[in-house]
Amino acid sequence: MLMQVRGLSKTFGGLHAVEDVSFDIAEGEITAIIGPNGAGKSTLFNLITGFYRPTAGSVTFKAKDITGHPAHRTAQAGVARTFQTTKLFEHSSIAENVLAGCAAGSRSTLIDAVFRTPRHRREEKASMDKTLELLEFTGILEFKDEIAANVPHEVQKRAAVALALATEPELLLLDEPAAGITEDETARFGQLIRQIVARGVTVGLVEHKMSLIMSLADNILVLDQGRRIAWGTPEEVRSDPRVIEAYLGAGSQGSTSQEDGIQERTPGQGA
Numbered sequence: 001m002l003m004q005v006r007g008l009s010k011t012f013g014g015l016h017a018v019e020d021v022s023f024d025i026a027e028g029e030i031t032a033i034i035g036p037n038g039a040g041k042s043t044l045f046n047l048i049t050g051f052y053r054p055t056a057g058s059v060t061f062k063a064k065d066i067t068g069h070p071a072h073r074t075a076q077a078g079v080a081r082t083f084q085t086t087k088l089f090e091h092s093s094i095a096e097n098v099l100a101g102c103a104a105g106s107r108s109t110l111i112d113a114v115f116r117t118p119r120h121r122r123e124e125k126a127s128m129d130k131t132l133e134l135l136e137f138t139g140i141l142e143f144k145d146e147i148a149a150n151v152p153h154e155v156q157k158r159a160a161v162a163l164a165l166a167t168e169p170e171l172l173l174l175d176e177p178a179a180g181i182t183e184d185e186t187a188r189f190g191q192l193i194r195q196i197v198a199r200g201v202t203v204g205l206v207e208h209k210m211s212l213i214m215s216l217a218d219n220i221l222v223l224d225q226g227r228r229i230a231w232g233t234p235e236e237v238r239s240d241p242r243v244i245e246a247y248l249g250a251g252s253q254g255s256t257s258q259e260d261g262i263q264e265r266t267p268g269q270g271a
């Protein structure tokens with residue numbers, strides 16, 4: 001197992017945001033985390049990426065205990081993430097943003113940079129090559145010199161993925177990658193996620209768009225009120241009465257048939 005999460009819990013005051021959650025992320029697979037608003041998805045994401053310290057439980061990555069490690073150490077271990085609201089350097093170009101991700105793994109020092117040592121020049125060239133390859137891979141090479149704030153939302157989202165991949169992660173965690181993009185863009189993003197896995201990077205994602213999850217995920221973890229209520233393949237989860245109940249109970253609109261299974265959340269609800 002690439003990542004093992006065991007009995008993970010997080011309380012805020014008296015509130016159990018995540019309670020005793022266990023699941024595995026298998027190498028080469030796509031694992032999705034779903035659940036109604038406030039189910040604890042973001043909190044769980046923040047726990048496994050080192051942005052929050054758990055109240056209890058453990059996170060193991062490549063057989064090493066990384067429980068409670070701060071975010072930068074978790075990233076160094078090989079876990080990269082994107083954010084619900086894309087965090088780019090808005091005033092830098094798309095290429096400069098991705099280069100910043102490459103720099104995170106650079107070994108050259110400030111002295112190397114000041115004196116432009118051969119090592120520094122070699123690393124600079126390697127970083128630029130890697131940046132261009134990642135921009136091509138994510139389909140945004142033509143935007144490389146554009147200022148990040150000026151490019152379409154879809155391009156920003158792809159740039160955030162390129163930036164995360166620049167750190168050469170083994171596990172990439174995507175926080176609502178399809179939020180705020182159109183259906184066509186979402187389908188194209190799904191293809192990109194498959195290509196990321198084909199590249200050898202394991203993917204975990206939190207997402208509300210059921211069309212994307214159901215067509216993409218190997219396994220789905222379903223949370224409700226902080227607890228794990230289901231785990232399985234899209235087919236297993238879709239027809240699980242507890243899952244349907246959790247979504248209906250959370251106020252989804254419309255009826256649910258066996259075929260429809262759980263309802264897609266309408267845009268604009270929650271964060």
Ligand SMILES: Nc1ncnc2c1ncn2[C@@H]1O[C@H](COP(=O)(O)OP(=O)(O)OP(=O)(O)O)[C@@H](O)[C@H]1O
Nearest residue numbers: 012017035036037038039040041042043044270271
């Ligand atoms: N920093 C915090 N301090 C206090 N309470 C928090 C904090 N972060 C989350 N919570 C609470 O923990 C619970 C789980 O929230 P979380 O954001 O993890 O859910 P979610 O499933 O990601 O929801 P959404 O789909 O709306 O993004 C909620 O009741 C939320 O109000």
